[in-house]
Amino acid sequence: MTQNFDFYERDPSFLEIKAAFLDAVESFHKERGFTNDLFSITNELEISIHPLKPGISSEEGSAFTQVNGQKVILLKENLPESRKLFTAWHELSHHLFEYLRDGEFKAYLDDLLYGHPDWSTNCEEELCFESAALLLMPNHSVDDVISETGFSPLAIFQLSEKTGASYSAAIRRIVRRKNIDSNSIVMKPDGWILDSFSYGESRGKYNIIPRFKVENDHPLLTTPFQPLEVEKFSAPIPFKGGQRSWKSKCMAAIDQDLRKVIAFFVKSYPDNNQDQLSLPLF
Structure with a gap:
């Protein structure tokens, strides 16, 4: 069962956000039979996956939502298969961070680290790394x-x-x-x-x-x-x-x-x- 934040008395700490997010990810995955078919999930959430063009970025992948609402994952093509697989689950986790609980996890993290966007980005990366590991290896x-x-x-x-x-x-x-x-x-x-x-x-x-x-x-x-x-x-x-x-x-x-x-x-x-x-x- 997904953990609940105590909205009325205090904001959640980072560790509470982390625990609740990973619990929500596991529940989401369980509802889908712990599938290892990433494409079935991206199709369900209407996320499109495209290759990351060479020279555009040094990153192995990225995830974002376009102004028209289209959710996108970009993946570097010339990665070892195991690394590309983990990167794909990692980028999916960024979308789940905004999708699960109607975006509450991201909103609370942004509030917690208000004025420190770099910290917020680094913390989200940590959460999505943990989420990818949980999705790939339940x-x-x-x-x-x-x-x-x-x-x-x-x-x-x-x-x-x-x-x-x-x-x-x-x-x-x-x-x-x-x-x-x-x-x-x-x-x-x-x-x-x-x-x-x-x-x-x-x-x-x-x-x-x-x-x-x-x-x-x-x-x-x-x-x-x-x-x-x-x-x-x-x-x-x-x-x-x-x-x-x-x-x-x-x-x-x-x-x-x-x-x-x-x-x-x-x-x-x-x-x-x-x-x-x-x-x-x-």
Whole structure:
């Protein structure tokens, strides 16, 4: 059930707007059977989708309503499929932000941040990122994967395969859903870190800056990974610039088909994981 704001005593905070908006998005999606057919929703809401012309903008997508009332989504064409898919749900979320509850969410956010349009834009972007993740990877899908694999890199592989989401998007969705303090990375087998995500009170402020190569003697490179099986070991968190004093427990696994390693650095291994962390090879 959608959360209600207390209109008469006070305006909602940003966190209350966020919670109510995401609740409304989930209810909207549930009413449509949690469809993964984005076009069925855009057709229902009379939103047209067009390619973003090269050179017009550096953005991957945009959403707006024309003066004649026509709702539009523009998408950059030369994106990887998983990224284009997430961008499409993200831009749809901008329209939902104005459509659900007859625009109350946007009105309250604008009132809350009156006089600070840049803040309002950034906050709406955060809300639409969360909404896109929820639409692409609904709570029940995330919970089903975690129930089967536990909190581990295998959950990322499985959620990505199930929904079409990128590994980067799946990491953020599962970490937030489980609310586990962690430093996570997506890495090539040669040690090149492609992406990272730091989360939680104890680790969220310590970011692993991507786009560098881990040293050759790091356990992420010396561990003999087996396909789709989780390896556990203690290792320095690979902060850029050679800062390796913080050792942490690590769970890592390789997807040899896509040539990607997923690793979680955590304080302790989650106690609800499966005894045998592996996926069947078919």
